[in-house]
Every structure is written in structure tokens, then in C-alpha cells.
Amino acid sequence: GAVVSQHPSWVICKSGTSVKIECRSLDFQATTMFWYRQFPKQSLMLMATSNEGSKATYEQGVEKDKFLINHASLTLSTLTVTSAHPEDSSFYICSALAGYSNQPQHFGDGTRLSIL
Amino acid sequence: AQSVTQLGSHVSVSEGALVLLRCNYSSSVPPYLFWYVQYPNQGLQLLLKYTTGATLVKGINGFEAEFKKSETSFHLTKPSAHMSDAAEYFCAATGGFGNEKLTFGTGTRLTIIP
Numbered sequence: 001g002a003v004v005s006q007h008p009s010w011v012i013c014k015s016g017t018s019v020k021i022e023c024r025s026l027d028f029q030a031t032t033m034f035w036y037r038q039f040p041k042q043s044l045m046l047m048a049t050s051n052e053g054s055k056a057t058y059e060q061g062v063e064k065d066k067f068l069i070n071h072a073s074l075t076l077s078t079l080t081v082t083s084a085h086p087e088d089s090s091f092y093i094c095s096a097l098a099g100y101s102n103q104p105q106h107f108g109d110g111t112r113l114s115i116l
Numbered sequence: 117a118q119s120v121t122q123l124g125s126h127v128s129v130s131e132g133a134l135v136l137l138r139c140n141y142s143s144s145v146p147p148y149l150f151w152y153v154q155y156p157n158q159g160l161q162l163l164l165k166y167t168t169g170a171t172l173v174k175g176i177n178g179f180e181a182e183f184k185k186s187e188t189s190f191h192l193t194k195p196s197a198h199m200s201d202a203a204e205y206f207c208a209a210t211g212g213f214g215n216e217k218l219t220f221g222t223g224t225r226l227t228i229i230p
Contacts, residue, residue, distance in 0.1 A: 006159070032216055043206065043220045044160075093159050097216055102148055102167040105218060107159035 003027055004096050006108025014116055015086060021079045021111045023094030029074035030096035034105060035067070038091045050077050084115045118143040120209050122221035130229045135194040137224050139181075139207030142188060147209040149190045150218070151181055154204040163205075166190065177201070202228045 003026040011019055023033060032051050036044040048069050050056040056069035066088075068080040077096075081088050091112050095105035123138040141147055148167045152160040164175025171183040177200075181192045190207060207221040 004159075034218075043222045044218075046217060049217065091157075095160075095218075104150055104162045104165050105216075107152075107161070109159040110157070112157065 002098065002106045004094065004106045004108040006094050006111055008111060009109060010112045010114075012114045012116065013084065016083055019081045019084055019113060021081075021092055021094070021113075023077045023079070023096065023108050025075045025096040025098075025106070028096075028098045028106075030077075030098060031074070032097040033071060033077040034095045034097070035069060035077075035079050036093045036095070038093060038110070040091075044093060047079075081113065084113070086115045089113055089115045118147060118209055118211055118219050120207050120219050120221040122205075122207050122224050124224055125222065126225045126227065128227040128229055129197045131199055132196050135179075135192070135197045135201065135226065137192040137205050137207075137226065139190045139192065139221055140188050141190065141207075141209045143209060143211065145211060146185075147211060149181075149183060150208045150210075151175065151179070151190075151192050152206045152208060154206065154223075160206065163192070197226075197228050199228050199230065202226055 005024045007022045035047045038044050047062045048056045048058045050069050050071040052071050052074050071077040091110050093110040095107045097105050119142050121140045150165045151163040154160050163179050164173050166173050166183045174180045179194045205224045208218045
């Protein structure tokens with residue numbers, strides 16, 4: 001149980017384009033979803049927290065207009081990297097929380113984004 | 117603010133030997149603690165968690181961890197390493213009830229020597 005699907009797993013695109021990444025909780029309703037960024041050989045950096053039907057809460061230093069987050073339902077959150085540039089290339093991972101903070105976050109398999 | 121420290125960015129053990137990955141936390145409130153494993157180009161998989169109750173928690177794949185409040189530690193162990201255990205391991209903590217944000221350690225890469 002507690003499966004989180006993230007799509008696409010790998011995307012390569014030209015500089016200046018926008019890329020949308022989907023995160024779905026397949027067998028549970030996620031009260032909260034999180035978006036992380038991971039650089040090579042480093043830990044996960046929290047970008048933002050999103051709750052269904054409300055605006056996402058961004059971490060300090062994360063550009064809201066660059067990384068648009070929509071949490072339209074209890075099973076779907078999307079991250080759109082707008083006007084992507086090579087420095088946005090990274091591994092993006094989402095996670096979903098089914099209840100309170102004493103429950104573990106369940107992670108998607110990540111999306112490797114490469115901007116040429 | 118809380119923080120999570122993982123001692124040793126790289127750990128190598130022989131197949132069949134004890135695995136010990138260290139994690140210390142600092143928090144002003146009792147945290148919830150987690151260990152996750154990450155294989156290359158994949159997301160994170162939960163190994164085990166501690167919230168309340170028994171301080172020795174058992175997880176998947178033969179791993180266990182013990183919460184020691186006096187030492188602010190939550191070290192991960194496995195009695196006998198297997199080749200399939202080679203991966204990146206992350207210790208993480210939340211700020212207790214009502215605070216869902218995970219703070220991650222920097223990770224430990226475990227290598228198994230045949």
C-alpha cells in the first residue's frame with residue numbers, strides 16, 4: 001500500500017520551455033504533499049509544501065513564480081518549472097502524507113530534469 | 117530549529133558483517149524519526165520509523181534502530197549485510213506532532229564488499 005506515482009521519470013527539454021511534473025497518490029488520499037529537489041550526491045532539499053485546495057507554502061529561497069505548484073485534489077499535485085534554464089536541471093522528488101505528522105511520507109520515484 | 121547529523125558520508129562493510137549507520141538529532145521537542153533508503157535514480161523507501169512507545173523499532177529487510185533520548189541518537193543497524201543493501205541511507209526527523217516537515221541528514225552511502 002501507500003504508493004506514490006510520479007511522472008515523467010525523465011525529461012529533457014530546451015531552455016525556455018516549461019515542464020510539468022505530476023505526483024499522484026494511488027491508493028490513499030494525501031492531506032499534504034511535498035516537493036523536494038536533490039542535487040547529485042546530496043540530500044533532499046524541501047522546496048514547498050502543498051495542501052489540497054490551498055496555496056503552496058514555499059521554503060525560503062525558492063522562487064514561487066519559477067516553481068508553480070498546484071494541488072487540485074487529494075490525490076494529485078503538480079509542479080511546473082516555468083521557463084526552465086540549465087541551472088534548473090536536477091532530480092525532483094515528491095512525497096505524500098496520508099495523515100498526521102506521526103505517519104511517514106511516501107515518496108515518488110523522482111523526475112530527472114535535464115535542460116539543454 | 118532541528119537538525120539531523122549523519123556521521124560518515126561513506127560506510128563500507130563486508131558481506132555478512134554488521135551494518136551500523138549513525139544518526140544524531142537536535143530538537144527542542146520530541147521528534148518523530150525515520151530512516152529511508154534510496155537506490156540510484158529512485159525515490160526514497162521507508163525502512164522504519166519511531167514516534168512513541170518502544171524505543172527499539174524493527175523495519176524492513178532486517179534493519180532496526182534504537183531511539184536513545186539521552187544520546188539524541190537513532191542509529192540504524194543490521195546484523196548481517198547483504199549485497200542488496202548497497203544504497204544511500206537517509207535519517208530524517210519531523211518536529212513532532214503537528215509538524216510534518218522532514219529534516220534530512222546528509223545521507224550515508226553504504227557499500228558492501230563481497
